[in-house]
Amino acid sequence: MQLQTFILALAAFTIGQTNAACGCKLKSSTSTVAADAAATSDTSATSSNSDSDNGNISPNGLCGPDQDRARTVYTCLGSQFGDCCSRYGFCGSTDAYCGSGCLGGYGRCS
Structure with a gap:
């Protein structure tokens, strides 16, 4: 600015x-x-700061905001990699992805 x-x-x-x-x-x-x-x-x-766009299922296992550097928000729900988004921005289905630090706005958390 x-x-x-x-x-x-x-x-x-x-x-x-x-x-x-x-x-x-x-x-x-x-x-x-x-x-x-x-x-x-x-x-x-501010063009893409929403939590999750339901139509943007992760095609590559990345989740959360701006993971592809094109301001796209990916969710893990329904992805082939797992329904949980880890704190580091990766989809999976184990406790490492779904447990502490899980990004609930971009997938399921336990």
Whole structure:
């Protein structure tokens, strides 16, 4: 977020310098540009933070949020690897997966 603020400030400064040099007027204000950038940057961070999407059964034994680095949430319920999601993000069916630290939002826990 700080980098975006810096870039917007730099862009506003550069636009201001350009306008002073040529006498041009901007069609939109820099505050509108900043508001638009802030609105779009925050939506990507929260696009897939829900507990479990029932349609996303783990295809590879990984479970939990962001396991495939594409912001996909996988559940173990119904997977071929087991119905429990371990604290480390792997599907299985033994106490190591279903016991202490099990991620209940992504599978069954005992």
